[in-house]
Amino acid sequence: MSILVTGGLGYIGSHTIIELINQNEEVVCIDNLSNSKITMLDQIEKITGKRITFYQVDCLDKDALENVFKKHDDIDTIIHFAGSKAVGESVVKPLLYYENNLMSTINLLNLMIKYHVNNFVFSSSATVYGNPERVPLFETDKIGGTTNPYGTTKLIIEGILQDVYKVHKELNIAILRYFNPIGAHESGLIGEAPNGIPNNLMPYITQVAIGIREKLSVFGDDYPTPDGTGVRDYIHVVDLAKGHVAAISKLRTNSGLVIYNLGTGKGTSVLELVHAFEEANGVKIPYVIAPRRAGDIAECYANCDKAKKELNWVATHSIVDACRDSWRFQQYFTKMESEK
DSSP states (O other): OEEEEETTTSHHHHHHHHHHHHTTOEEEEEEOOSSSOTTHHHHHHHHHSOOOEEEEOOTTOHHHHHHHHHHOTTEEEEEEOOSOOOHHHHHHOHHHHIIIIIHHHHHHHHHHHHHTOOEEEEEEEGGGGOSOSSSSBOTTSOOOOOSSHHHHHHHHHHHHHHHHHHHOTTOEEEEEEEOEEEOOOTTSSOOOOOSSSOSSHHHHHHHHHHTSSSOEEEEOSOSSSTTSSOEEOEEEHHHHHHHHHHHHHHHTTTOOEEEEEESOSOOEEHHHHHHHHHHHHTOOOOEEEEOOOTTOOSEEOBOOHHHHHHHOOOOOOOHHHHHHHHHHHHHHHHHHHHTO
16 A cells, blocks of 8 residues: 655655655655655655655646546555745735645545545644634644634635545545644754755754845734743654654544644744754854734644644653754755755
């Protein structure tokens, strides 16, 4: 049997593929390369010693997507990472986000049902909780009231999955609500390397550290948090990747539809993360306070007891680990780019 990974050359997808290979899983990867690089195939091979099967396919292209299903009739599981993911961009380009995120998922679900692929892991987000009524957040807490189109697409897709499952009880669906992935593989060979200006905090920090960006803009210092900056649950990407492996094991027991938070259970502010990076790597990060961004909230972190109990999964990497690994990757990536 094999696992189809959409958006598999992206940040979270590539790390997850490595963990799947480590578990001797066969992987088929598709990616449209809109926010990833084809060279990731080489990096995955360097780390694992295995060349994965890859197709440059956009999940919006129904015919090209179906061809992958036709070529690989042994697919039993799909991990769906492909989608647009920048909160700020989604506020400016809502239609792009609704089309890309909703239709890619609908296309996949239609093909799953047609080709009798029963296991589906969905890359959801803590944004579905909206502006939290309390922290830490539990899977049973109220969802909705999302503050940006990106989060709303995740919320709608969760609803689609719930409705599809009511009709297709043969499906096993894991909805994984990510908190804030940071870090990189310990080898330094893969990490977060967005095209253009980073939308996420850690790659912006590392680009300031390496000299690509002049300074970091901290969006808001007047939130009701200990230091006024936003508090998030920053989870090392390798821990997150291992969470997907654990979720697949759960699905293969005919779990039905299950929902899990994947985070550390601890909140860290923007400035705390900046200072942790400085201390971990001995690099100063100049920053300025900028106005709040539309769609941002004050505080968000997880309770992960359910994942621990049902998946036997916990995050084991620290914020310091993530800062060191991110910096190691940024130095490697910048060196590679300069040598082209």
